[in-house]
Amino acid sequence: MLRHCLATALALALALPALAQAAGDATPAHTPTPKELLAKSQPQEWRTPAPDNLIVMQLPQGQVLIELAPDFTPLHAANIRTLVREHYFDGLAVVRVQDNFVTQWGDPEDDDDGNKSKLRPLGTAKAKLPPEYTRPLDPTLPFTALPDGDVYASEVGFSEGFPVGRDATLGQEWLTHCYGMVGVGRDNEPDTGNGSALYVVIGQAPRGLDRNLAVVGRVLKGMEYLSGLPRGTGPLGFYEKPEQRLPIRTVQLASALPPVQRPTIEVLRTDSATFAALIEAKRNRRDDFYRNPAGKIDLCSVNIPVREAAAKP
Amino acid sequence: MLRHCLATALALALALPALAQAAGDATPAHTPTPKELLAKSQPQEWRTPAPDNLIVMQLPQGQVLIELAPDFTPLHAANIRTLVREHYFDGLAVVRVQDNFVTQWGDPEDDDDGNKSKLRPLGTAKAKLPPEYTRPLDPTLPFTALPDGDVYASEVGFSEGFPVGRDATLGQEWLTHCYGMVGVGRDNEPDTGNGSALYVVIGQAPRGLDRNLAVVGRVLKGMEYLSGLPRGTGPLGFYEKPEQRLPIRTVQLASALPPVQRPTIEVLRTDSATFAALIEAKRNRRDDFYRNPAGKIDLCSVNIPVREAAAKP
Numbered sequence: 001m002l003r004h005c006l007a008t009a010l011a012l013a014l015a016l017p018a019l020a021q022a023a024g025d026a027t028p029a030h031t032p033t034p035k036e037l038l039a040k041s042q043p044q045e046w047r048t049p050a051p052d053n054l055i056v057m058q059l060p061q062g063q064v065l066i067e068l069a070p071d072f073t074p075l076h077a078a079n080i081r082t083l084v085r086e087h088y089f090d091g092l093a094v095v096r097v098q099d100n101f102v103t104q105w106g107d108p109e110d111d112d113d114g115n116k117s118k119l120r121p122l123g124t125a126k127a128k129l130p131p132e133y134t135r136p137l138d139p140t141l142p143f144t145a146l147p148d149g150d151v152y153a154s155e156v157g158f159s160e161g162f163p164v165g166r167d168a169t170l171g172q173e174w175l176t177h178c179y180g181m182v183g184v185g186r187d188n189e190p191d192t193g194n195g196s197a198l199y200v201v202i203g204q205a206p207r208g209l210d211r212n213l214a215v216v217g218r219v220l221k222g223m224e225y226l227s228g229l230p231r232g233t234g235p236l237g238f239y240e241k242p243e244q245r246l247p248i249r250t251v252q253l254a255s256a257l258p259p260v261q262r263p264t265i266e267v268l269r270t271d272s273a274t275f276a277a278l279i280e281a282k283r284n285r286r287d288d289f290y291r292n293p294a295g296k297i298d299l300c301s302v303n304i305p306v307r308e309a310a311a312k313p
Numbered sequence: 314m315l316r317h318c319l320a321t322a323l324a325l326a327l328a329l330p331a332l333a334q335a336a337g338d339a340t341p342a343h344t345p346t347p348k349e350l351l352a353k354s355q356p357q358e359w360r361t362p363a364p365d366n367l368i369v370m371q372l373p374q375g376q377v378l379i380e381l382a383p384d385f386t387p388l389h390a391a392n393i394r395t396l397v398r399e400h401y402f403d404g405l406a407v408v409r410v411q412d413n414f415v416t417q418w419g420d421p422e423d424d425d426d427g428n429k430s431k432l433r434p435l436g437t438a439k440a441k442l443p444p445e446y447t448r449p450l451d452p453t454l455p456f457t458a459l460p461d462g463d464v465y466a467s468e469v470g471f472s473e474g475f476p477v478g479r480d481a482t483l484g485q486e487w488l489t490h491c492y493g494m495v496g497v498g499r500d501n502e503p504d505t506g507n508g509s510a511l512y513v514v515i516g517q518a519p520r521g522l523d524r525n526l527a528v529v530g531r532v533l534k535g536m537e538y539l540s541g542l543p544r545g546t547g548p549l550g551f552y553e554k555p556e557q558r559l560p561i562r563t564v565q566l567a568s569a570l571p572p573v574q575r576p577t578i579e580v581l582r583t584d585s586a587t588f589a590a591l592i593e594a595k596r597n598r599r600d601d602f603y604r605n606p607a608g609k610i611d612l613c614s615v616n617i618p619v620r621e622a623a624a625k626p
Contacts, residue, residue, distance in 0.1 A: 099537045100492050133605070148464050151611040179413050179517045188601040203540075204492045204518055204613045208598065211605040224412045224544035227516075231537035285521065288501040292446070292524040298464040300517045 031286040037277050038268075038305060045272035047161075048309065049220070051255035051262055053077070055084060057222075058249040059094075064222035065263055066182055069162050071141065072175050073132045073216045076184055079125050080195040080216060081253060086123040088196065089251035094229065098237025100203030103226045104185060106196055108245055111238075122196060131190045132214045134172040141173075142271040146279070148296040152176075152207045156299040158270035162218055163299050165210055175215035178205045178300035180223050184214040202227040205300040220265055220306050264309040278305070344599040350590050351581075351618060358585035360474075361622065362533070364568035364575055366390070368397060370535075371562040372407075377535035378576055379495055382475050384454065385488050386445045386529045389497055392438050393508040393529060394566060399436040401509065402564035407542065411550025413516030416539045417498060419509055421558055424551075435509060444503045445527045447485040454486075455584040459592070461609040465489075465520045469612040471583035475531055476612050478523055488528035491518045491613035493536050497527040515540040518613040533578055533619050577622040591618070 032040075049067045057064040070077035083089065089105070096104035109118040143164065145157035153165030156176070163181070166173040175181060182200050186193030193214055200219055219226065234240040254262045268275050279302055284293045345353075362380045370377040383390035396402065402418075409417035422431040456477065458470040466478030469489070476494070479486040488494060495513050499506030506527055513532055532539065547553040567575045581588050592615055597606045 097541065099540055131604075149462070150464065151461050152607055152609050190604055203516065206614065207611065208595065208603075208607045208614065210607070212603050227412055228410065228544045229541055231541045282521065290521075290525050291444075291503055294465055294521040294523070296465050298520065301519065301521065 032277070032281065033287070034278055034281050037274055037281060038307075041268065041272070041274040045269050045274050046266040046307070046309075047269050048264075048266055049161075049254075051257075052081065052253060053217075054220075054254035054263065054265075055080070055217075055251060056254055056257070056263060057089070057251045059222070059225050059246060060249070061225045062222055063263075064225055065220045065265060066217050067161065067220050067267070068217040069160065069175055069215070071138075071160060072135055072162070072164075072173075073184075073214050075129050076132055076193070076195050076214045076216045079129055080198075082125040083122065083195055084251050084253050085256065086125070087250075088120065088123060088125065089248055092120070092248050094226070094246035094248070095232075096199075096236060096238045097202070097229045097231050099231045101201075101206060101237065102183075102199040103202050103229060104197060104199040105246075105248060106185070106198065108242065110197060122194065125194060125196070127194055128191045129194055129214075131193070133190075133211045134170075134174040137166055137168065137171050137173045144270050144276065144279075146297065146299055146302070148283070148298065150299055152210060158275070158302070158304070161267050161270050161304055163302070165299075172211075174211055176205065176299060177201050177207055177209045177213075177215065179203070180219045181215055182217045182219060183209070184216055186213065200226050207300075218304075220267060221263070266307050266309045268305040268307075270304060275304075278303075345590070345594065346600070347591055347594050350587055350594060351620075354581065354585070354587040358582050358587050359579040359620070359622075360582050361577075361579055362474075362567075364570075365394065365566060366530075367533075367567035367576065367578075368393070368530075368564060369567055369570070369576060370402070370564045372535070372538050372559060373562070374538045375535055376576075377538055378533045378578060379530050380474065380533050380580070381530040382473065382488060382528070384451075384473060385448055385475070385477075385486075386497075386527050388442050389445055389506070389508050389527045389529045392442055393511075395438040396435065396508055397564050397566050398569065399438070400563075401433065401436060401438065402561055405433070405561050407539070407552075407559035407561070408545075409512075409549060409551045410515070410542045410545050412544045414514075414519060414550065415496075415512040416515050416542060417510060417512040418559075418561060419498070419511065421555065423510060435507065438507060438509070440507055441504045442507055442527075444506070446503075446524045447483075447487040450479055450481065450484050450486045457583050457589065457592075459610065459612055459615070461596070461611065463612055465523060471588070471615070471617070474580050474583050474617055476615070478612075485524075487524055489518065489612060490514050490520055490522045490526075490528065492516070493532045494528055495530045495532060496522070497529055499526065513539050520613075531617075533580060534576070579620050579622045581618040581620075583617060588617075591616075 053068040055066040068077040094105045107120050141159045143157050143159050150156040155166040163176045163178045165176050179201050184193040185197035232239040239245050283297045366381040368379040381390040407418045420433050454472045456470050456472050463469040468479040476489045476491045478489050492514050497506040498510035545552040552558050596610045
């Protein structure tokens with residue numbers, strides 16, 4: 001038998017009777033597994049990301065898909081769209097991989113030698129943007145709250161497919177730095193981010209960054225191409241030699257692709273019944289492996305399922 | 314200027330005046346940075362791991378050091394020492410890298426084809442061990458509590474260099490699945506772990522595994538060699554082709570090495586004043602980059618510093 005140390009992969013969860021079933025019950029009650037929950041999800045529980053919010057990044061190993069979150073960081077989303085449309089990222093590179101922290105990409109010349117003349121021009125994109133670290137709390141946004149609390153925020157949950165922190169006292173909400181979330185690098189001054197340097201979280205969620213950086217979206221597919229890279233050996237995990245950098249072939253918006261070439265990815269709606277059931281199933285695992293179900297889950301341990309859309313008939 | 318998106322690396326934190334300083338103060342109050350805190354730490358605040366608890370794993374890219382935690386999982390530590398002393402791991406391999414979860418190593422033949430005859434013999438090590446998922450709470454163990462709560466445990470902090478969850482009602486404590494923590498793979502039955510298959514956490518802390526698996530220690534050095542690997546494409550992240558596996562050259566106990574060849578690593582004591590000051594500095598960052606210090610920290614976001622010992626005169 002496979003000596004697996006766990007069985008968390010949603011798609012591989014085994015169908016097993018609930019631990020709570022009565023001993024000797026001939027037809028045991030059955031707690032649905034994540035796989036079963038996904039299998040019986042309804043078509044309307046899935047959404048197709050808007051093509052203007054879907055970034056297609058081609059790396060040598062494969063395709064990375066990133067969904068922008070313009071309801072949280074609209075000015076950054078707009079600027080990134082401009083950069084992408086004007087082919088700013090084509091031929092740039094992954095320049096930094098800091099273990100248990102972030103992978104970052106952008107202009108390799110954007111280092112600290114002070115020579116800005118070598119930088120690739122930003123075209124019609126803005127060089128500076130207002131911070132957008134938080135946004136006013138909008139009660140009309142769908143919000144699926146988690147019940148188990150959070151170390152950093154007074155309330156956490158999901159809006160429109162993204163992990164969110166909220167503070168009713170501050171009247172603010174913000175995207176959180178969970179694994180796979182994409183943020184905008186900046187210098188020390190808060191208005192120096194513009195989206196030309198982006199990072200993705202590849203380790204324990206650095207939630208101390210929340211409300212200090214503009215989080216612009218989430219990697220939906222291809223995360224393994226950004227996380228499974230050799231760590232940089234320079235300060236902050238920057239690659240020290242140009243040949244260590246991973247070249248970016250192209251970055252395009254799905255909306256710029258002919259419809260037949262657009263990714264056919266779907267994301268489970270985070271305000272759906274199936275998503276709520278998946279959270280509950282992960283809070284209280286019921287299978288032969290788990291002996292002490294946690295009964296709890298933290299924000300960044302919740303997976304937001306993604307799938308390839310079924311081929312149209 | 315370097316377009317860094319953050320400045321969390323302890324060793325690189327900049328020495329900058331506290332945000333709270335009075336405007337115009339000619340001699341501003343200065344909040345020590347992590348780098349400064351470490352620089353003024355006292356020699357007795359550092360400890361050298363016991364050579365019998367220090368595992369030296371040689372991978373093609375470099376050395377991985379793992380410290381065992383026999384006060385928490387004594388039977389597993391003893392069995393792993395037996396396996397290591399009898400060269401069980403030499404020539405085995407990293408067999409699994411599941412993104413945002415674990416890297417696992419052991420016997421490549423330990424798969425689910427049911428043919429146990431091909432397995433490398435365990436020698437004098439035991440094939441089964443009692444679970445050791447938790448241990449009775451020991452009030453005599455040093456414990457540095459964190460003040461900001463935890464989603465999973467009623468109390469969290471650090472004992473003897475390891476992150477720990479505690480539950481006074483249960484009267485139990487346990488090592489937690491933070492990034493870099495090492496656990497023992499097992500089959501479904503709780504007594505089927507023996508230390509011949511080990512995993513290390515490489516993503517968001519899968520705290521739902523706490524109290525369901527035996528956690529045996531922590532990677533002190535070389536974590537990047539285990540985390541920065543291509544992800545496996547088979548179920549649960551197993552590598553599908555033998556040539557994808559990363560060979561393990563040797564695994565030895567430091568105590569089996571001649572004293573001059575032993576690693577000279579030191580770990581900051583987690584019951585030291587400097588460690589407490591580092592936690593506080595990370596809870597409330599005071600530098601030019603952070604605009605909204607979190608005022609909080611979660612268990613698995615605390616770094617436990619490690620350094621090379623100074624050469625003896």
